[in-house]
Amino acid sequence: MRFYTAMTSIKTRLGKTHASISKALKDSDRKDQVLLLAVSKTKPADAVREAWHCGQKAFGENYVQEGVDKIHALNDLVGIEWHFIGPLQSNKSRPVAESFHWVHSVDRLKIARRLSEQRPEHLPPLNICLQVNIDNEASKSGLKPEEVMDVAAQVIELPNITLRGLMAIPAPSATKEQQSIPLRALKTLLTDLQTRYPDSQLDTLSMGMSDDMSTAIAEGSTIVRVGTAIFGSRDYFRSKQP
Numbered sequence: 001m002r003f004y005t006a007m008t009s010i011k012t013r014l015g016k017t018h019a020s021i022s023k024a025l026k027d028s029d030r031k032d033q034v035l036l037l038a039v040s041k042t043k044p045a046d047a048v049r050e051a052w053h054c055g056q057k058a059f060g061e062n063y064v065q066e067g068v069d070k071i072h073a074l075n076d077l078v079g080i081e082w083h084f085i086g087p088l089q090s091n092k093s094r095p096v097a098e099s100f101h102w103v104h105s106v107d108r109l110k111i112a113r114r115l116s117e118q119r120p121e122h123l124p125p126l127n128i129c130l131q132v133n134i135d136n137e138a139s140k141s142g143l144k145p146e147e148v149m150d151v152a153a154q155v156i157e158l159p160n161i162t163l164r165g166l167m168a169i170p171a172p173s174a175t176k177e178q179q180s181i182p183l184r185a186l187k188t189l190l191t192d193l194q195t196r197y198p199d200s201q202l203d204t205l206s207m208g209m210s211d212d213m214s215t216a217i218a219e220g221s222t223i224v225r226v227g228t229a230i231f232g233s234r235d236y237f238r239s240k241q242p
């Protein structure tokens with residue numbers, strides 16, 4: 001087979017990322033695990049294939065058409081798991097409901113309803129997270145923190161999706177102390193949900209990217225979404241949908 005870059009490159013970067021995750025878990029006295037989601041947006045299918053050969057199984061995509069194309073191109077890869085993490089318009093929800101295993105970026109009830117309606121009967125329920133605009137930035141998508149309880153109460157009733165937890169993309173901040181504030185707020189929101197729904201599968205805090213991964217793990221992240229640190233910087237000029 002043909003590799004996208006020198007085999008060692010993605011392999012080395014993945015190894016370093018795993019080492020950082022282990023260190024962050026150890027430093028925060030956590031005995032549980034964190035799922036590494038390799039964010040492959042704008043990267044060719046061959047890069048994903050290469051990472052899969054290095055043992056990476058979970059991949060994150062931001063754009064519907066690009067993601068679906070890769071899922072089809074890579075349907076020979078056993079055990080691969082696809083997570084949709086980008087903004088989702090309701091008129092594009094069907095291919096996501098049909099092809100992905102997870103959606104992290106559900107930011108309104110309408111999208112959750114459509115995903116549930118459109119999830120094919122022969123597939124297990126789609127795992128979803130509610131995206132929260134945790135630092136209340138005007139420009140950003142996501143539910144307001146005070147909306148989460150009400151939306152969750154309705155989403156949890158939908159038949160073909162499983163509410164797994166919360167996701168956020170905090171604004172970049174300079175220090176670890178500043179990074180911690182929104183991450184801790186998201187954790188508190190998840191704890192509130194878990195208290196209200198003790199029998200649910202609410203086990204997921206999707207937070208932490210290349211730049212704030214260690215802080216996110218210290219604050220209880222269960223899925224870190226890492227692109228640049230694994231695949232290198234993104235070349236948006238070659239992407240169909242920047």
Ligand SMILES: *Cc1c(COP(=O)(O)O)cnc(C)c1O
Binds near residue numbers: 062085209210225227
């Ligand atoms: C691109 C992206 C990431 C990965 O970002 P890096 O800084 O490259 O690690 C994570 N989460 C979301 C929602 C993204 O869009």
